Amino acid sequence: MELTLLGTGEPAGLPRPDCLCARCAAATGDEARAATALLIDGTVLLDLTPGPAFAAARAGQTLSGVRQVLLSHPHDGPALEVPAGLPAPVRVPDRQELALISGHRVRALALDSPGTGYLVTGPDGERLMYLPPGAAPAGIGEGPYGERGADGAQGDRGEHSPSCDMVLLDVLGRPDALARLRAAGVVGATTDVLAVHIGHSHAYGPPGPELHRRLASAGARAVPDGTTLRVGEYHSVPDIPRRTLVLGGARSGKSVEAERRLAPFPGVVYVATSGSRDGDTEWGARVAEHRERRPASWRTEETRDLVPLLAAEGPPLLIDCLSLWLTHAMDEVQAWDDSLWADHGSAALAERVAALVGAVRETRRHVVAVSNEVGSGVVPATPAGRRFRDELGRLNASFAAECEHVLLTVAGVPRPLR
Structure with missing residues (x-):
């Protein structure tokens, strides 16, 4: 025809x-x-x-x-x-x-x-x-x-x-x-x-x-x-890029962009790394806003254990977000204590990041991940704040190296970096 x-x-x-x-x-x-x-x-x-x-x-x-x-x-x-x-x-x-x-x-x-x-x-x-x-x-x-x-x-x-x-x-x-x-x-x-x-x-x-x-x-x-x-x-x-990383600051539209990229695909698994925060009504409202935006056909998994998900066969994954995953990982390795960080925390966190990045490299699933870009603002006043900023920058760079497509959202406008 x-x-x-x-x-x-x-x-x-x-x-x-x-x-x-x-x-x-x-x-x-x-x-x-x-x-x-x-x-x-x-x-x-x-x-x-x-x-x-x-x-x-x-x-x-x-x-x-x-x-x-x-x-x-x-x-x-x-x-x-x-x-x-x-x-x-x-x-x-x-x-x-x-x-x-x-x-x-x-x-x-x-x-x-x-x-x-x-x-x-x-x-x-x-x-x-x-x-x-x-x-x-x-x-x-x-x-x-x-x-x-x-x-x-x-x-x-x-x-x-x-x-x-x-x-x-x-x-x-x-x-x-x-x-x-x-x-x-x-x-x-x-x-x-x-x-x-x-x-x-x-x-x-x-x-x-x-x-x-x-x-x-x-x-x-x-x-x-x-x-x-x-x-x-x-x-x-x-x-269609198999792995995409969407970066952006607070309320930049990064999550909306990530959701938009997977909306035309069936059976998406939304991986929420935030967990629950008892008594925090403002955080609950943020989570509800995200949930209401998602298509009804999507399934939500609240977990920070990303490696098994990336290794398994299945429908597309939307991971939101890597910065909350990193916060939890740093909690577990006691990264906020200077002496414990120097003793074993730094090495333990590097192992977890390497495992995650390796899983992204090997995954056969369609993946879109969201992360915060925090390196362009004011230098944090505390050692712990600077540590988190530095580690998130390293995580973003390592994750992006395994992605075919990387975007930066600014004022709701996504700009392709790769």
């Missing part, structure tokens, strides 16, 4: 004509996006973008061969423009399948929000899934495409794998949808995941490099309006 994206933006487009926000101001050139619309093999049109005939012409296409126009979501953008000669737009009822004379089959997918998703199977068996903005398939636990059996997973190629060749969805606006598709096998190792319905929400960040960095960390990509692609043709899937 040949796919041309006539638009890749949210229903109101990007930039919005009446918006003065920084994201809209930066959406120029290839980062300016009309409402999402897909032209498949010049025959099937999914959704309508303003000026669709001109959008097609700019992409080197024509709408003269379109025989079916399908709508996916309740329209809340500019008024729909249906060019003369196009068939009237329709919506396929949920879970029903439409067979077209062109050889395409279109299955309507029930969603967890208003609208309809579509699974398009081409004449040669290629599979493309398209979801409207803010939506995920409903009932995906019943079958890979929400059906009550697995028959819908088989294309003309006779394969039993439910994976699609290409999936287009609101990647960063609904990362949980991507996680659920991965868990169901709809998104596999070679699936080309494209972000559409791109808007000016904080989830997408500013247009340009930051948008593409966030998408790459989710294993997805974005292309400019007017791009034509071959569904099923090999395309290098973004390389």
